[in-house]
Amino acid sequence: xxxxxxxxxxxxxxxxxxxxxxxxxxxxxxxxxxxxxxxxxxxxxxxxxxxxxxxxxxxxxxxxxxxxxxxxxxxxxxxxxxxxxxxxxxxxxxxxxxxxxxxxxxxxxxxxxxxxxxxxxxxxxxxxxxxxxxxxxxxxxxxxxxxxxxxxxxxxxxxxxxxxxxxxxxxxxxxxxxxxxxxxxxxxxxxxxxxxxxxxxxxxxxxxxxxxxxxxxxxxxxxxxx
Amino acid sequence: xxxxxxxxxxxxxxxxxxxxxxxxxxxxxxxxxxxxxxxxxxxxxxxxxxxxxxxxxxxxxxxxxxxxxxxxxxxxxxxxxxxxxxxxxxxxxxxxxxxxxxxxxxxxxxxxxxxxxxxxxxxxxxxxxxxxxxxxxxxxxxxxxxxxxxxxxxxxxxxxxxxxxxxxxxxxxxxxxxxxxxxxxxxxxxxxxxxxxxxxxxxxxxxxxxxxxxxxxxxxxxxxxxxxxxxxxxxxxxxxxxxxxxxxxxxxxxxxxxxxxxxxxxxxxxxxxxxxxxxxxxxxxxxxxxxxxxxxxxxxxxxxxxxxxxxxxxxxxxxxxxxxxxxxxxxxxxxxxxxxxxxxxxxxxxxxxxxxxxxxxxxxxxxxxxxxxxxxxxxxxxxxxxxxxxxxxxxxxxxxxxxxxxxxxxxxxxxxxxxxxxxxxxxxxxxxxxxxxxxxxxxxxxxxxxxxxxxxxxxxxxxxxxxxxxxxxxxxxxxxxxxxxxxxxxxxxxxxxxxxxxxxxxxxxxxxxxxxxxxxxxxxxxxxxxxxxxxxxxxxxxxxxxxxxxxxxxxxxxxxxxxxxxxxxxxxxxxxxxxxxxxxxxxxxxxxxxxxxxxxxxxxxxxxxxxxxxxxxxxxxxxxxxxxxxxxxxxxxxxxxxxxxxxxxxxxxxxxxxxxxxxxxxxxxxxxxxxxxxxxxxxxxxxxxxxxxxxxxxxxxxxxxxxxxxxxxxxxxxxxxxxxxxxxxxxxxxxxxxxxx
Numbered sequence: 001x002x003x004x005x006x007x008x009x010x011x012x013x014x015x016x017x018x019x020x021x022x023x024x025x026x027x028x029x030x031x032x033x034x035x036x037x038x039x040x041x042x043x044x045x046x047x048x049x050x051x052x053x054x055x056x057x058x059x060x061x062x063x064x065x066x067x068x069x070x071x072x073x074x075x076x077x078x079x080x081x082x083x084x085x086x087x088x089x090x091x092x093x094x095x096x097x098x099x100x101x102x103x104x105x106x107x108x109x110x111x112x113x114x115x116x117x118x119x120x121x122x123x124x125x126x127x128x129x130x131x132x133x134x135x136x137x138x139x140x141x142x143x144x145x146x147x148x149x150x151x152x153x154x155x156x157x158x159x160x161x162x163x164x165x166x167x168x169x170x171x172x173x174x175x176x177x178x179x180x181x182x183x184x185x186x187x188x189x190x191x192x193x194x195x196x197x198x199x200x201x202x203x204x205x206x207x208x209x210x211x212x213x214x215x216x217x218x219x220x221x222x223x224x225x226x
Numbered sequence: 227x228x229x230x231x232x233x234x235x236x237x238x239x240x241x242x243x244x245x246x247x248x249x250x251x252x253x254x255x256x257x258x259x260x261x262x263x264x265x266x267x268x269x270x271x272x273x274x275x276x277x278x279x280x281x282x283x284x285x286x287x288x289x290x291x292x293x294x295x296x297x298x299x300x301x302x303x304x305x306x307x308x309x310x311x312x313x314x315x316x317x318x319x320x321x322x323x324x325x326x327x328x329x330x331x332x333x334x335x336x337x338x339x340x341x342x343x344x345x346x347x348x349x350x351x352x353x354x355x356x357x358x359x360x361x362x363x364x365x366x367x368x369x370x371x372x373x374x375x376x377x378x379x380x381x382x383x384x385x386x387x388x389x390x391x392x393x394x395x396x397x398x399x400x401x402x403x404x405x406x407x408x409x410x411x412x413x414x415x416x417x418x419x420x421x422x423x424x425x426x427x428x429x430x431x432x433x434x435x436x437x438x439x440x441x442x443x444x445x446x447x448x449x450x451x452x453x454x455x456x457x458x459x460x461x462x463x464x465x466x467x468x469x470x471x472x473x474x475x476x477x478x479x480x481x482x483x484x485x486x487x488x489x490x491x492x493x494x495x496x497x498x499x500x501x502x503x504x505x506x507x508x509x510x511x512x513x514x515x516x517x518x519x520x521x522x523x524x525x526x527x528x529x530x531x532x533x534x535x536x537x538x539x540x541x542x543x544x545x546x547x548x549x550x551x552x553x554x555x556x557x558x559x560x561x562x563x564x565x566x567x568x569x570x571x572x573x574x575x576x577x578x579x580x581x582x583x584x585x586x587x588x589x590x591x592x593x594x595x596x597x598x599x600x601x602x603x604x605x606x607x608x609x610x611x612x613x614x615x616x617x618x619x620x621x622x623x624x625x626x627x628x629x630x631x632x633x634x635x636x637x638x639x640x641x642x643x644x645x646x647x648x649x650x651x652x653x654x655x656x657x658x659x660x661x662x663x664x665x666x667x668x669x670x671x672x673x674x675x676x677x678x679x680x681x682x683x684x685x686x687x688x689x690x691x692x693x694x695x696x697x698x699x700x701x702x703x704x705x706x707x708x709x710x711x712x713x714x715x716x717x718x719x720x721x722x723x724x725x726x727x728x729x730x731x732x733x734x735x736x737x738x739x740x741x742x743x744x745x746x747x748x749x750x751x752x753x754x755x756x757x758x759x760x761x762x763x764x765x766x767x768x769x770x771x772x773x774x775x776x777x778x779x780x781x782x783x784x785x786x787x788x789x790x791x792x793x794x795x796x797x798x799x800x801x802x803x804x805x806x807x808x809x810x811x812x813x814x815x816x817x818x819x820x821x822x823x824x825x826x827x828x829x830x831x832x833x834x835x836x837x838x839x840x841x842x843x844x845x846x847x848x849x850x851x852x853x854x855x856x857x858x859x860x861x862x863x864x865x866x867x868x869x870x871x872x873x874x875x876x877x878x879x880x881x882x883x884x885x886x887x888x889x890x891x892x893x894x895x896x897x898x899x900x901x902x903x904x905x906x907x908x909x910x911x912x913x914x915x916x917x918x919x920x921x922x923x924x925x926x927x928x929x930x931x932x933x934x935x936x937x938x939x940x941x942x943x944x945x946x947x948x949x950x951x952x953x954x955x956x957x958x959x960x961x962x963x964x965x966x967x
Contacts (some may be wrong), residue, residue, distance in 0.1 A: 140949070183948045183955070190960050204936075207919030207961045210941050 028101040035103065036091050044086045053086070060106045068153050075129040076113070076126035083135040115158065123158065124189060130154050131185045144171050151188075159192040166222075170215050177211060182189035184211050196216065231416045238283055239293050241298065242842045246280040251349055254303055259338045260312070272346065275890065282352045294357040301350050305342065305370050309377040313339070317382055324406060325389030332386060333410045335378070343370035368420070375418050375425075383429045383735060386411060389684070390430065390438045394471070416477060423479060431480055435487050438468075442491035449495060453506035455519040457524055461492045465526075466578070466632035473816060489529050496526065502537055508540045512587070520591040534597050541592075542601035545584055549609030554577045568617040574626040581606060581914075585652075603656065610656040620663040623650055626671045631686060632679045651692045660932040661695065661902075665895050667693075668704055669746050673885075675712055676738070676785050683709075696930065707744030725769050726762070735762040739770075740782070745892070753784075754830040756812045784835075788919050792850065794872050802880040806839050813926045814851060819867040822860070833862065840866060842883035848874065899933055903943045906930060911953055911965040919961045 012030030037045065039052030047054075053074070057064040064070050079086040086094075100106050109161065118126060129149055134142060142150070148168045155164050173183070189210050195201055203218050237246075242915070249274070253565065257263050269277070284293040313335045320331040347354070347366040354365050364372065389500055390411065392402045419426035442464070445678040449457050463619045468488055472481040493500075501508045501523075511519050527533035556573045560566050584602055592598040593772065628755055630646050638646065657663055674680040686709065694702040714739045726735055755763070763781065770779060786805035790812075813828055820828070826836050837860045844853040844866060852869045853860070906929045911917060918924075926940055956962035 073597050094535075181945070181949050183945055187960065194960065205920055205961075207941075207944075207955070207963070210938050213938065213941075 009225070011112055026206065027096050028098065029096070032092055032095040032101040033088075035095075037102070038087055040088070047085050048088070048091060049085045057105075059103050060110060062110065066153070069110060071130050071133065071154070072113040072115060072126060074133060075126050079129075079133060083133050105124075115154075122192070127154060127189050128182070128186050131182055141181050142185070144178055144180055147180045147185065155189070159189070160196070163192055166219060167215060170218050174214065174218070174221075176214070180211075184209050187212060234283070236291050237280070238291075239284070239296055242280055242284045242293065243296075247277065247297075247349070249668050251277045255345055256308060261341060265808075269345070271558060272633055277349050278351065281350055282664075285357065286944060294353060297350060298357060298363070301346060301366060302369050302373065305346070305373045306377060307496065308342070309373060311340070313378055314381070316344060317378065317524070321385055322866070325392045327396075327406050328382075328385060328389050329393075329411050332382060332414070333407060336374075336410070336414045338375050339370070339378075343367055343374075352383045354680065359716065371417065371420060375420075375942070379414070379418050379425075387430050387433050391434060391441060394434070395437070396439060397471070399469070405475045412475055412477065412612075421479065422499075423746060426477055431477075431483070434480070435483060438484055439487050439491055442488050446492050446496060449492075450499065450795075454500045454503045455511070455516065457505060458519070460523050461526060462522060464488060464492065465529075479578040479778075485529075493533070494530050497530070497739055498535060501540060503897050509535055509544050511732050512541065512544050517587075517591055520587070524595075534595065536602040537662050538597040541598055542605045545580070545602060545605035546608055548580055549577070549605060550612075552580065553612050554612055554941050558614050564774050566617065568621045569629070570617075570631060571626055572623050574622055574650070574653075577610070577653055578646075580648065580711065581653060601623075607658070610653060611658050612812070618658055618659070618662065620905065623654060623657075624663055624666040626650060627667065627689060628674065631681055631689065632674050633681045634679065636683070640685075643681075644688060648686070651696060653698055654693070658934045660701070661898065662892075662895050662933070664693075664705075664932070668708075672708060672746050675708060677787070701932065704744045707741055711739065711741050711744060719916075721770060722766065726765060729765050730761070733758065733762055735766070737766050737770075742780075748785055750782050751784060751806075751832065751835055752830060753806060753809060753835070754828065755785055758807060761811070762932065766916065792872075794868075794870065797873065799874065799876075800878045801848075802878065804883050807837065807843060807881060807883055808844060810839055811850070814866060814868050817868050818868070819865055821865045822862045823865065825883075829876055836860075838884045840864070840890055842881060846881065848872075848879055848881050881922045894912070902930060903935055903940055905945060907940070907943060907947060908952055910913065913964065915965050916956070917963055918959075922963060 018111075036048065039048045041047050041049045041052065047118055053070070054064045057067075057070055063168050064071050074086060076098060077086060078090045078097075079094075081087055095101055098109060100109055111192075115126065121135065131142060131206060134146060136152060148171055150162065171177075191208055191212050198216055198219055203213050203216065206213065230699060251269075254263075255723065258268065259635070281297060285295065285299060285305060308321065308922070310590055317328070317331055319334060320328045336491050339725075347370070350366055357363070363369075389410055391409060397403045412430070413425070414424040415430045416423065418429075419427075421520050423431075431874065443742075445460075447462070450458055452460070461751075465488055468484050469481060472478060474482060476484075504510070507522065509517075510524065523537065524534070527537055552573065556570060560838055581602075582963065588594060588598045588602055612620055613676070627647065627650055630638060630643055636646075640829045654663060671686070674686075680686055693705075700810050701777045710915045714894070718739075719736055732828055767779065770777070775885065788803055788805050788808035790801045790808050792801055792811070801807075801811070809829055815824060822836065822840070825831070825840070826833065829836065831839070840851070841860050841910075843849075844851040845860070849869055850872055851866045854865045854867075908923060910929070923940055927934070948955065948963075951966055953963045954966055956964050
C-alpha cells in the first residue's frame with residue numbers, strides 16, 4: 001500500500017510495519033499518518049501534544065479529563081518518550097499493533113480499553129504509565145492532589161474501596177510530602193495486593209516506603225479513636 | 227602302677243590332693259586366716275616349692291592321669307566352701323550391730339580373701355599357664371574374685387552400703403569416723419567391678435548420690451532463712467568438705483558427681499531466692515560494698531551453668547538505677563531553678579565516679595568476667611544516653627574536657643589530666659551519638675586553639691590520640707588537621723615576621739592560616755579595616771601568593787585579635803581585644819563621638835555584629851567607651867564616645883566579646899549523617915548486588931559506628947537512592963533491592 005522512500009530514518013522504521021497482511025485487513029499507514037497530522041502540534045508535526053489528544057478524544061467521544069480509557073489508549077499506543085504527548089513514531093507503531101487506521105476503528109476500539117481486561121502484570125504496567133504520563137516537563141514527581149485524583153480514577157474497582165478511600169484521605173491530609181515519587185506510587189499498588197489486611201503489617205521488616213508506614217500508623221490511630 | 231618318663235611315680239588324684247595339697251597348703255592356709263596360728267608363719271620357700279611341684283606334677287602327668295581339670299575345679303570349690311562355711315556366717319553375725327562393726331568384719335574377711343586368693347594362685351600357677359588358656363577359662367584370681375563376689379559381696383553389699391552412708395552422714399554432722407576403714411571397703415567395691423567401676427557405681431555411688439541429695443536438701447531448708455552471705459559461707463564450706471571426703475576415702479571419679487548434686491541442692495534450687503533476698507541479696511551486697519561476700523557469691527554461682535546470668539542482670543539493674551539517680555539529681559537541679567548551661571561538671575564527675583567504682587567491682591569481685599563487663603557496659607549505654615535539659619550529655623562531656631584542657635579551667639597535674647581524659651573517653655565510648663560529640667569537641671577545640679587558651683599542646687594531642695584509639699583515624703582526622711595547621715603556622719611565623727620587618731618595621735602582625743574543612747565554618751564579615759591593617763594584610767597576601775599560588779585565602783576577621791594601646795590622659799593601657807573591637811576603637815580615636823549608624827557605615831558592619839561589638843566596649847566590665855543614653859542594651863539610636871574617666875589598676879586588660887555565632891551546628895551533623903547513610907547503602911549494595919531489605923538494614927547499622935539511625939531514616943535514604951536510580955526494587959520481590967550499575 002505504501003512505498004518506502006529511500007534514505008530517511010523514518011522509512012527504515014516503517015519498513016517494519018510492512019504488514020504480513022491478513023486477508024482483507026491490511027494496515028493503511030498513509031491513513032494513519034493523515035490522522036496523526038490532524039492532531040499533531042502546530043510547531044512540531046512529529047508530536048501530538050495534549051491539545052491534539054483532547055481533540056482526538058472529542059472525535060471518538062471520550063472525556064479526556066474523566067475517562068481513564070484515554071490513558072489506556074495512550075498506553076496501548078505506546079507513548080513513552082515524554083509525558084503528556086505521543087510521538088508520530090509511537091503513534092504509528094501503536095496504530096499498527098492495534099489495527100486501527102481510521103477514527104471509526106478507534107471508536108470501535110474503545111470498549112476493549114476497559115481495564116477489567118488487564119491481568120495483574122498488565123495492570124501494574126498501565127498503572128505505572130499513568131504516573132509517568134502525567135508528569136509535567138522534566139519533573140519526576142507528581143503533586144499530591146493530582147496523585148489523589150489519578151488514583152481515584154484509575155484504581156477504583158481494582159482495589160477495595162475502603163483502602164483507596166482511606167489512602168487518598170491520608171495523602172491529602174498529611175503534610176510531610178507535598179509531592180509523590182514514582183516509587184511511592186508503584187509501591188502503593190504492590191502493597192495493596194501484598195497486604196490486604198493491615199493488621200498483618202509489620203513495619204520492622206517492611207521495605208515499603210516510609211509513606212506507607214505512615215499510612216498504616218495513621219490507620220491504627222483512627223482505629224484507636226473508635 | 228604306671229611309670230612316667232624318667233622313672234617318676236604317678237601321683238593319684240586323691241592322694242595328691244588329700245595328702246599334699248589339702249593338708250599342707252589349704253588347711254594350713256585356712257588355719258592361718260582363722261587366726262589359729264601365729265601370723266608370720268606363712269609358707270616358707272621350701273614348703274611353697276614342694277606344694278607347687280606337687281601341683282605341677284599332677285598337671286603334667288600323662289593322660290589319663292592328668293589332673294588339671296580336677297585341680298581347677300577343686301580350687302574353685304575350696305574357695306567357695308571356705309567363703310560359705312566360714313566367711314558368710316561370720317559376716318551375718320555382725321549385722322545389726324552398727325556400721326563400724328560390720329565394716330570392720332568385712333574388711334577383715336576381704337583382706338583374708340585376697341591373701342587366700344594370692345596363695346592359691348601361687349600354688350596352682352601352672353594351671354594359669356596352660357589349662358586356663360587352653361580352655362578359655364577365668365584365671366585363678368578371677369575365679370577367686372568372682373566367687374567372693376557371688377557368695378559374699380552380693381549378699382552383703384546392701385547393708386555395707388547403708389553402713390557406709392550412715393558413717394558419712396555422721397561425719398557430715400561433725401562426728402569423727404574411721405576413714406581408713408571406709409577406704410578399705412571402698413576398695414572392695416572397686417575391685418568387685420573386675421576392671422571397671424561398675425560395681426562401685428551401681429552398688430555404692432548411686433546410693434551415695436541419693437543420700438547426699440537428701441541430706442543437702444534438708445540442710446537447705448535449715449539454712450535458707452539465714453542471710454545470703456551466711457548461707458553462702460555454709461555452702462562453700464560444705465562443698466569444700468565434700469571434696470575432701472572424696473579425696474580421703476572415695477573413688478576420685480565420684481568428685482564431680484557429688485559436687486554437682488550438692489551444687490544443685492544448695493545453690494541451683496535456691497539461686498533466685500538467695501540473690502533476691504531483701505536486705506542481704508546481691509543488690510544489697512552491691513549497695514553496701516560487701517566485696518568479700520560478692521566474691522564468694524561469684525565463686526559459688528560460677529560453678530553452675532548459666533549461674534552467673536541472674537547475678538549479672540541484678541548488677542546491671544543496680545548500676546542503671548544508680549545512674550538514673552544521678553540523672554534525676556541533675557533534672558531536679560534544673561527544675562529547681564539552676565541555669566541550664568552546657569557545663570555541668572558535677573553531673574559528669576558523678577558519672578565518672580560511678581563508672582570507676584563499678585569497673586573496680588567488676589575487676590576485683592567478679593574477676594573481670596565478660597558477663598559483668600557487658601552488664602556494666604549495657605547499663606552505662608542506657609544511662610549515658612539519657613539527656614536532660616536542652617544540652618545533650620555529649621555536649622556536657624565535651625565541655626568537661628574543655629574545662630580540663632583550657633587554661634583557667636580546672637587546675638590539675640599532668641597525671642591527673644591524663645587520668646581524667648582517660649575516664650571521660652571511657653564514658654564517651656558509651657555514647658550513641660558520637661558524631662555529635664566530635665562536632666562539639668571540634669568547635670571547642672578550635673576556640674581553645676584560636677584564642678590560645680589551651681593549657682598544653684601535649685594534652686590536646688593526648689586526648690585526640692585516645693579518641694583515635696576508640697574510634698579510628700577518620701574520627702579524629704579534622705582535629706589532627708587543626709593541630710597540624712597550627713604547627714605549620716608557627717614554623718612559618720618567623721619567616722613571615724622577617725618579611726614584615728623588612729617591609730615596615732613598625733607593624734607587628736602575624737597570620738594563622740587555617741585549612742578549610744578541618745575547622746568549623748566561621749562567618750567572614752567584610753568589615754572595613756584601618757589602613758594599617760589593610761597594609762599588613764596586603765603584605766601577607768603577596769608573601770603567601772609567592773609560596774602557594776593555587777591557594778585561595780578568605781580572611782576570618784571575627785576570630786582575630788589585637789593589642790590596642792589606649793592613652794587616657796596621663797595613663798596608658800594595653801587592651802587585648804578582638805580585631806573587630808580594635809577597628810571600632812580606632813574609629814573612636816581622638817575623642818570623636820559617633821552614632822551607631824555612623825559606625826555601622828564606617829565599619830561596614832551589620833547590626834548583628836556591631837551590637838555585641840559595641841556592647842563589649844561600653845556595657846561590660848571595662849567601659850572604655852561611654853554610651854549615650856546609658857544602659858545595658860545597644861540601640862541603633864545610641865551614640866558613643868571614648869570614656870575620659872576610664873581608669874583601672876591593671877595595665878594590661880582583656881576585653882572579652884560575646885562570640886558571634888553559636889558554635890554548635892546540629893544541622894551540619896544531620897547532613898553528615900544523611901551522607902554517611904547513603905554512602906553506606908551504596909557501598910553495601912555495590913558489593914552485594916542484590917540484598918533483602920532486612921539484611922541491608924542490619925549491614926548499614928553495622929557500618930555506622932558513630933550514631934544510630936532509626937530504620938525509617940535509613941528507608942528514606944533508600945527511597946532517595948531509588949529515585950536517583952542507584953537502586954531498584956526487585957520485580958519479583960518488593961522486599962529485595964538490586965544495585966543499578
